[in-house]
Amino acid sequence: MVFWLNIPLANAFMPIQGTDTAGRVDGLYTFLLISSLISFIILIGGMTVFVIKYKRKTDTDKTAYITHNTFLEFLWSFIPFVIMMVIFFWGKSIYEDLRTMPEDGEEIHVVASQWAWQFKYRNGIKQFSKQGVNKENLTGDIEKQIMAVPLNKPVKLIITSTDVIHSFFVPGFRNKQDAVPGRYTTLWFQATQLGDFQVFCTEYCGLDHSNMPATIRVMTPENYQKWLADNKPSESEGAGMSAMAQNGMEIYESKCRSCHSIDGSRVVGPTWKGLFGNQREFEAGAAVPADENYIRESILNPNAKIVKGYPAAMPPYQGQLSDEEIDNIIEYMKTLK
Numbered sequence: 001m002v003f004w005l006n007i008p009l010a011n012a013f014m015p016i017q018g019t020d021t022a023g024r025v026d027g028l029y030t031f032l033l034i035s036s037l038i039s040f041i042i043l044i045g046g047m048t049v050f051v052i053k054y055k056r057k058t059d060t061d062k063t064a065y066i067t068h069n070t071f072l073e074f075l076w077s078f079i080p081f082v083i084m085m086v087i088f089f090w091g092k093s094i095y096e097d098l099r100t101m102p103e104d105g106e107e108i109h110v111v112a113s114q115w116a117w118q119f120k121y122r123n124g125i126k127q128f129s130k131q132g133v134n135k136e137n138l139t140g141d142i143e144k145q146i147m148a149v150p151l152n153k154p155v156k157l158i159i160t161s162t163d164v165i166h167s168f169f170v171p172g173f174r175n176k177q178d179a180v181p182g183r184y185t186t187l188w189f190q191a192t193q194l195g196d197f198q199v200f201c202t203e204y205c206g207l208d209h210s211n212m213p214a215t216i217r218v219m220t221p222e223n224y225q226k227w228l229a230d231n232k233p234s235e236s237e238g239a240g241m242s243a244m245a246q247n248g249m250e251i252y253e254s255k256c257r258s259c260h261s262i263d264g265s266r267v268v269g270p271t272w273k274g275l276f277g278n279q280r281e282f283e284a285g286a287a288v289p290a291d292e293n294y295i296r297e298s299i300l301n302p303n304a305k306i307v308k309g310y311p312a313a314m315p316p317y318q319g320q321l322s323d324e325e326i327d328n329i330i331e332y333m334k335t336l337k
């Protein structure tokens, strides 16, 4: 069910529409605005008319004694009910669109901290929106601060935080997601307009909260590929593997290899081949898909969920691996199809 309503009214109040989803959100807002306006006119207008028309004019003036009117009472319950249900299903359809992550999206890691955003690309590029931390940098090298994304391609952000809760908000995309320490959250968008889009932090995160903006720059896919190639750190050449995965592989070789294979064979623990995205079953019964949060938990607190058929033999790596190293291990696992 796709609702589409896009009248210029919303555009007068809303930021530029950088995605199709933004158009859908504005459509719903316009509907809310217009239906509220009509209700307001009927209610306040009707009240004003009655107050004037039935004002007591003499001391003996009496209005008729009306007990109820079943038909009217039904209508003023049923019509709002129908309007509310329209809003509910309309909102639900947009929400589902916002929360259904693309399968083949361009993935970018976003790390929030007090008070800046870091954008990490698979090929090793690290961008840092340091305006907030260091005000002199506002006019500094903007090229090192932007998040570059391709036009008309789904982009998936994997978001986390190193300290407190922040929130990644792109008004032009009508899209917002909390950045939570110790956990990964996701957000996606598909930009349909070239240009720069402002990012704000919308979760009060301390002194410089208002001063942690960032910029998303939408480029044509060709310019984006060129940007990726031009900004790639020179040391990040690997065997067809991204810089993040490359680093993940090094950690695997030194810390995890003794118990995990990457070729499907069983060692002490389960193989990492085909692990990412696969449904996992546990000794305790329940099952979850192996997503970023599950892998993270399995590394930091392996005994939280014991994989079915395996001993609880893995040591916890809490405090021994940095968030960045865990991100890299996950990127490496994603390559082990």
Ligand SMILES: [Cu+2]
Residues within 6 Å of the ligand: 112, 115, 165, 166, 167, 201, 202, 203, 204, 205, 209, 212
């Ligand atoms: Cu913040």
